Amino acid sequence: MLKPALEPRGGFSFENCQRNLSLERVLPGFRSPQAHKTGTTIAGLLFRDGVILGADTRATRDSVVMDKSCEKIHFIAPKIYCCGAGGGAEQQKRVGEGWVRGGVTEGRDLEPCACGSPRPFCERYRGYVGASLIVGGVDLTGPQLYSVHPHGSYSRLPFTALGSGQDAALAVLEDRFQPNMVLEAAQELLVEAITAGILGDLGSGGSVDACVIMGTGAKLLRTLSSPTRPLKRPSQYRFAPGTTAVLSQTVKPLTLELLEETVQAMEVE
Numbered sequence: 474m475l476k477p478a479l480e481p482r483g484g485f486s487f488e489n490c491q492r493n494l495s496l497e498r499v500l501p502g503f504r505s506p507q508a509h510k511t512g513t514t515i516a517g518l519l520f521r522d523g524v525i526l527g528a529d530t531r532a533t534r535d536s537v538v539m540d541k542s543c544e545k546i547h548f549i550a551p552k553i554y555c556c557g558a559g560g561g562a563e564q565q566k567r568v569g570e571g572w573v574r575g576g577v578t579e580g581r582d583l584e585p586c587a588c589g590s591p592r593p594f595c596e597r598y599r600g601y602v603g604a605s606l607i608v609g610g611v612d613l614t615g616p617q618l619y620s621v622h623p624h625g626s627y628s629r630l631p632f633t634a635l636g637s638g639q640d641a642a643l644a645v646l647e648d649r650f651q652p653n654m655v656l657e658a659a660q661e662l663l664v665e666a667i668t669a670g671i672l673g674d675l676g677s678g679g680s681v682d683a684c685v686i687m688g689t690g691a692k693l694l695r696t697l698s699s700p701t702r703p704l705k706r707p708s709q710y711r712f713a714p715g716t717t718a719v720l721s722q723t724v725k726p727l728t729l730e731l732l733e734e735t736v737q738a739m740e741v742e
Contacts, residue, residue: 493505493506512531512533512636512637512638512674512675512676512677512678513528513529513531513545513557513558513559513635513636513637513638513676513677514528514529514558514634514636514637514638514639514641514642514667514670514671514674514677515527515528515529515545515556515557515558515605515607515634515635515636515667516528516556516607516632516633516634516635516639516642516646516663516666516667516670517556517607517609517618517632517633517634517663518618518631518632518633518646518650518654518659518662518663519616519617519618519631519632519652520616520653520654520655520656520658520659521653521654521655521656522616522656522687522688523611523616523656523685523686523687523688524609524610524611524616524617524618524686525609525656525659525660525663525683525684525685525686526546526554526555526556526607526609526663526683526684526686527546527556527663527664527666527667527681527682527683527684527697528545528546528556528557528558528667528681528682529545529638529667529670529671529677529678529679529680529681529682530542530543530544530545530678530679530680530681530682530696531543531671531676531677531678531679533676536675538678541678541679542679542680543679544682544695545557545558545682546682546683546684546693549608549610550610551690551691552610552611552612552686552688552690552691553608553609553610553686554608554609554610554684554686554691554693555606555607555608555609556606556607556635557604557605557606558604558605558606558607558635558636558637559604559605559623604623605620605621605622605623605635605636606620606621606635607619607620607621607633607634607635608620608621609684609686610686611686611687611688616686617629618630618631618632618633620633620635622635631650631652632646632650633646634646634666634670636670636674636677637674637676637677638669638670638671638673638674638676638677639670640673641666641669641670641672641673641674642666642667642669642670643666644669645662645665645666645669646662646666649662649665650662656685660683660685660697663681663683664681664683664697664698667681667698668681668698668700671700671701672700672701678701679699679701680695680696680697680698680699680700680701681696681697681698681699681700682694682695682696682697683697
């Protein structure tokens with residue numbers, strides 16, 4: 474019995490792209506499925522004692538807000554967390570598979586450079602997974618921060634931002650970031666960066682979540698700030714009759730024209 478030269482592998486099949494192109498040429502009016510745009514603002518930066526990660530809480534699909542309180546900061550190890558920008562289910566799947574193979578279930582500590590675990594996964598799908606990650610943690614060498622892009626490339630940076638609101642967030646980080654910042658200053662800078670992404674991008678919104686990771690452990694901060702909190706009206710706008718003074722009054726009679734119409738039944742036979 475003949476065996477295939479390459480064993481089939483699960484995942485994205487690029488043969489479907491050629492199939493969709495052939496269907497568009499053969500079938501008039503056929504449109505292949507398009508990728509859905511998602512909106513997110515995630516950021517992270519290093520400070521003197523560790524690393525802090527932040528993200529917004531709005532989950533969107535095109536122009537529809539699917540969730541207003543979505544958790545985008547995922548647990549990997551006691552001293553390693555990651556933020557995800559892109560499809561929420563795809564983020565959790567990658568976190569669940571990539572780092573389990575990296576040794577989380579073996580009972581040993583991982584280093585933040587374990588972001589290399591999902592890199593082959595990203596490269597195999599060539600960006601079609603549509604999820605970016607910011608991985609941060611603390612090990613024996615100190616705090617580390619990595620950004621993993623959908624196509625599989627990654628970078629080690631002192632601060633970074635990803636998602637549809639990354640331009641506004643990076644503008645704040647590049648302007649105010651300083652090495653060896655204290656925790657309070659780093660937390661304030663992170664909140665301002667995520668807030669800039671929320672206010673400058675329609676796909677980002679909700680509140681600001683953060684995660685502080687130090688050598689002693691990590692602390693997840695939910696709803697650290699709510700820049701788009703709806704304003705409460707002090708009272709209802711109902712005024713009693715006579716509140717507004719009537720300065721003048723004019724009464725004009727309506728001129729009506731009477732018309733008479735006669736309706737005759739139509740003969741159907």
